[in-house]
Amino acid sequence: MRVDLSLYLVTDAELCRDAGLERTVMDAVEGGVSFVQLRDKHASDAEMIDQARRLKAALAGSGVPLVINDRLNVALQSGADGLHVGQSDTAVQEARAALGPEALIGLSINTLEQLHSAPISLLDYLGLGPVFATQSKHDHAAPLGFEGLAQLAAASPLPSVAIGGLKAEHAERVFQAGADGLAVISAICGQPDPCAAARAFLRPSR
Ligand SMILES: Cc1ncc(COP(=O)(O)OP(=O)(O)O)c(N)n1
Ligand SMILES: Cc1nc(C(=O)O)sc1CCOP(=O)(O)O
Ligand SMILES: [Mg+2]
Numbered sequence: 001m002r003v004d005l006s007l008y009l010v011t012d013a014e015l016c017r018d019a020g021l022e023r024t025v026m027d028a029v030e031g032g033v034s035f036v037q038l039r040d041k042h043a044s045d046a047e048m049i050d051q052a053r054r055l056k057a058a059l060a061g062s063g064v065p066l067v068i069n070d071r072l073n074v075a076l077q078s079g080a081d082g083l084h085v086g087q088s089d090t091a092v093q094e095a096r097a098a099l100g101p102e103a104l105i106g107l108s109i110n111t112l113e114q115l116h117s118a119p120i121s122l123l124d125y126l127g128l129g130p131v132f133a134t135q136s137k138h139d140h141a142a143p144l145g146f147e148g149l150a151q152l153a154a155a156s157p158l159p160s161v162a163i164g165g166l167k168a169e170h171a172e173r174v175f176q177a178g179a180d181g182l183a184v185i186s187a188i189c190g191q192p193d194p195c196a197a198a199r200a201f202l203r204p205s206r
Contacts, residue, residue, distance in 0.1 A: 005181035015190030031198025039069035052078035130164020153178030168200035
């Protein structure tokens with residue numbers, strides 16, 4: 001399935017604590033977010049299923065898909081649109097078999113070797129990163145910079161979204177590098193006005 005990755009929000013419940021996760025996501029969607037991933041390393045499965053169901057209901061009619069980070073069981077039980085997995089998470093083959101052909105499945109990529117061994121036909125998109133070092137993922141891999149991002153994007157047979165330390169002012173360079181969008185946590189979650197924070201990505205400064 002073709003996806004709009006242009007502005008991809010990855011959630012962080014801690015950062016969104018003051019405004020609330022749902023409010024933050026919906027404000028960000030109003031500002032132009034095109035894709036949402038529910039990511040929570042601390043919630044129980046039950047809490048995450050509940051959160052995913054609420055978000056899915058809130059997003060109904062918006063055309064914005066919701067995927068779940070890491071947890072296949074949460075994706076299956078919540079009615080989310082799919083799953084995002086990394087290199088050490090559930091295998092893509094297992095995820096596709098469990099979720100079916102309509103689900104959206106994304107895979108994280110940091111090297112050309114990972115890209116060449118990815119089961120491309122089972123995937124909908126790739127997450128390329130980190131572009132820069134980031135506080136939002138403590139175990140992140142070596143930063144790619146825009147040159148590394150461009151190499152991966154050029155080699156990717158699938159739509160790709162860049163991630164890691166990205167701010168609104170990077171949007172133009174990311175698209176020039178060949179990625180189809182930017183995935184962000186801290187540039188939107190925890191910002192005083194998530195709608196304005198999202199809008200800023202749609203108007204790259206020159
Ligand atoms: C869009 C997108 N790209 C990459 C990642 C990172 O996934 P992973 O390597 O599995 O790391 P965690 O997010 O699980 O810490 C992502 N979540 N989203
Ligand atoms: C979740 C995630 N994955 C990454 C990767 O490189 O695979 S970087 C990252 C964190 C992105 O957060 P921020 O926008 O705050 O930098
Ligand atoms: Mg993961």
